[in-house]
Amino acid sequence: MAPTLAPRSRSITKAILSKEQSEGAGARVRRSIGRPELRNHDPFLMLDEFNVDKNGGFPDHPHRGFETVTYMIEGQFQHEDFAGHKGTIGPGDLQWMTAGRGIVHSEMPVKSQTRAHGLQLWINLPKEHKMCEPQYQELLDSQIPRATPQDGVVVKVIAGESHGVKSQVYTRSPTMYLDFRMDKNKTVTQTIPSTFTGFIYMLKGKAYIGSKEFEGNAHHTLTLSENGAETVKIQTKDEDAHFVFIAGEPLKEPIVQHGPFVMNSKEIYDTFVDYQFNQNGFERALNWRSTIA
Ligand code: FJE
Ligand code: FE
Numbered sequence: 001m002a003p004t005l006a007p008r009s010r011s012i013t014k015a016i017l018s019k020e021q022s023e024g025a026g027a028r029v030r031r032s033i034g035r036p037e038l039r040n041h042d043p044f045l046m047l048d049e050f051n052v053d054k055n056g057g058f059p060d061h062p063h064r065g066f067e068t069v070t071y072m073i074e075g076q077f078q079h080e081d082f083a084g085h086k087g088t089i090g091p092g093d094l095q096w097m098t099a100g101r102g103i104v105h106s107e108m109p110v111k112s113q114t115r116a117h118g119l120q121l122w123i124n125l126p127k128e129h130k131m132c133e134p135q136y137q138e139l140l141d142s143q144i145p146r147a148t149p150q151d152g153v154v155v156k157v158i159a160g161e162s163h164g165v166k167s168q169v170y171t172r173s174p175t176m177y178l179d180f181r182m183d184k185n186k187t188v189t190q191t192i193p194s195t196f197t198g199f200i201y202m203l204k205g206k207a208y209i210g211s212k213e214f215e216g217n218a219h220h221t222l223t224l225s226e227n228g229a230e231t232v233k234i235q236t237k238d239e240d241a242h243f244v245f246i247a248g249e250p251l252k253e254p255i256v257q258h259g260p261f262v263m264n265s266k267e268i269y270d271t272f273v274d275y276q277f278n279q280n281g282f283e284r285a286l287n288w289r290s291t292i293a
Contacts (some may be wrong), residue, residue, distance in 0.1 A: 011212055025058040049219070079108075
């Protein structure tokens with residue numbers, strides 16, 4: 001009997017446009033994962049393409065139970081948390097923040113900038129890591145490794161692996177996060193473990209994905225089929241393209257989300273109590289105000 005062959009490339013199952021909406025304090029975001037048409041992309045909870053001018057931002061707010069990954073495209077963003085951790089990230093830089101049991105922080109553009117543009121991804125934490133100590137992994141653009149599978153194709157490996165180049169970022173569950181810049185008329189193949197959930201978010205230009213050459217346009221999220229294939233074929237034609245390729249092993253655990261708190265069950269109520277009474281990870285929130293917003 002002939003063996004069953006896995007399909008050669010994953011295909012696109014949905015293409016959803018992210019229109020701008022207001023978020024935080026006077027910030028504008030294009031929400032990808034997390035919008036009504038794009039729920040259930042376990043382990044991913046949210047992806048926002050943010051655009052903030054000097055009057056907007058995300059002032060003092062808490063997180064528990066997941067990670068926020070902020071990747072700057074243009075402009076500069078400052079952050080400060082209740083433990084005194086503070087810094088600025090600029091174009092191409094990355095902040096991988098594991099909120100764990102609790103972070104309260106402020107995320108604001110540098111005031112001299114006219115515009116701060118980037119991506120923020122929320123990745124759920126497996127049950128056993130939800131209450132871990134908060135941790136930051138911060139990488140400057142120059143510290144993020146690049147793969148160049150061919151002339152005119154550059155892949156920044158933020159997490160996981162591409163064309164033999166590996167990221168040193170520690171992920172609590174298997175995750176890949178790749179930033180692709182492709183010149184026109186190029187074709188690449190990206191490998192992806194067969195069990196991973198994945199999607200592409202288009203930032204600029206056009207790309208054609210899978211053997212059926214599904215056309216992906218800017219600000220669209222393209223979800224990858226779960227057909228067990230371990231490759232994704234990506235092509236450009238008459239335009240350059242810039243997009244991120246994000247994939248991960250689903251946690252398959254219950255998600256109970258209330259805004260910036262993501263737990264597995266009714267321990268979400270303990271989280272409200274902990275935040276209100278500054279306990280179990282929120283001790284330093286007592287009387288804390290950020291100095292940047
Ligand atoms: C948040 C509303 C928010 N997208 N993109 C409610 F705006 C936020 C929040 C963000 C955010 C921050 C940055 Cl730097 C970039 C974002 C939403 O901070 F956490 C809740 N709960
Ligand atoms: Fe935040």
